[in-house]
Amino acid sequence: MLNDTSLHHLDISHIRSSCATCSLRELCLPVGLNDQEIQVLGDVVSYKRKIQRGGYLHRTGSQFQSLFAIRSGFLKTCVLEEDGRQQVTGFHMKGELLGLDAISTDTHTCDAIALEDSEVCEIPFAKLEEISRTIPSLMRHFHKIMSREIVRDHGVMLLLGSMKAEERLASFLLNLSRRFLMRGYSESEFNLRMTREEIGSYLGLKLETVSRAFSKLQDENIITVDNKHIQINDIARLRLKMGNSSCIT
Amino acid sequence: MLNDTSLHHLDISHIRSSCATCSLRELCLPVGLNDQEIQVLGDVVSYKRKIQRGGYLHRTGSQFQSLFAIRSGFLKTCVLEEDGRQQVTGFHMKGELLGLDAISTDTHTCDAIALEDSEVCEIPFAKLEEISRTIPSLMRHFHKIMSREIVRDHGVMLLLGSMKAEERLASFLLNLSRRFLMRGYSESEFNLRMTREEIGSYLGLKLETVSRAFSKLQDENIITVDNKHIQINDIARLRLKMGNSSCIT
């Protein structure tokens, strides 16, 4: 499933320059850096890695070396218990940074699995720390990214701790909508990459409950559901459904 | 409620040296630093602040300047909604670092409220970032602390998303137990600082359900409850109650 070895015989220098120039700017890290700083960062972002749908980017317990910046595709992260219990902790798309949880123990604490064919840039963490010493704005920005992850998690905790099924689904859809919009896609029409079961795991619901909540929102003409294809017909009413909660980040 | 001004006419240099010498080592930050580095860090940890029971360390929306290292006492953090919905996101004790969520937007995203009279050391964040450039092990350690917070939150998400009431309470008690033990207190006997309602908010349960879960565990002779005083009689069985889930951190 893992196909990291498949890249080893490629022209690394080409990939490197590709990372440093054309697309590094699309990642979340280089915000506010000048050209020279981006060049330095580009030298650190060593190479691209492709993960096929269903493949693992990393597994719980595996050694931590690098953060991963998603360049394209869609992934989920999930923690799982000995007793089989599983919890999806997040869905991740282009521009987002994966692996932050692993810094604490130098070991990944969750699985990261591609929900569609994806590409990530590997960022050796030791090198990132090193150059962030000389580029204060990079360090600052990296801290903000970690902090944002904490804030996001608090939002999910609020959702899991105090919302009911329909509110959770509304919140989830609005969150996706906003993230698609930010990336230049439609905020009102998109395809889900995950199953009802994965949505349920993320939202603390069973898949049947998720399905019923979809149907309910459709019956009220707030959304139109065609399997994985979602159309938001009335975003204002969808926001009301959420119970005036602030959108999770 | 806030009594930060009450300290302004105190002898700061004394407080500073007090922070730098006798107790800075107790905080979570100086792990692995040498004496000189601790001295540098001590100069940054500017002064102590006392918060009375019920007082706010910071409020949602207030400007972020400093992290706070808890030197003594017990606090809760909670996010709240316009519609009054409230979610306790954590309980915090000696040695822990508060304010990490605020880095992302330079604004606090939650309230931090003292559950008993508490003392914190204020750590101006800009200065911390500055000196962490020259003390790599401090930077590394700070990153680990942020990462640990993310891992902890994922643990809570697992709890909220997939455990039932009794499992949640068992998990909660074991977590407290372990943290008290780490600080040199009894792991089997302690006083809760929070109400049933606050526990419920943290665990995504109503206070009545929390109370019933306490009673149930007591009926089974796993714990003895006397209002806020908890004695764990059979920690092994309490762990079993959790359903073999890994303890939240």
Next chain:
DNA sequence: TGTTAATTTTGATTCAGATCAATTAAAGCG
């Protein structure tokens, strides 16, 4: 392209936890 497997929807039933309500116990406080 046909066959199998996985996913989704919908219905019927059950149950854990919420809600409502009343009592008891503990904590503030003049």
Next chain:
DNA sequence: CGCTTTAATTGATCTGAATCAAAATTAACA
């Protein structure tokens, strides 16, 4: 110290979501 307020327990009832079950739809793949 007694009085008031707040917190905790326990019981009765209700309800939202889980569970069980079956059918329908879609995706995988040989």
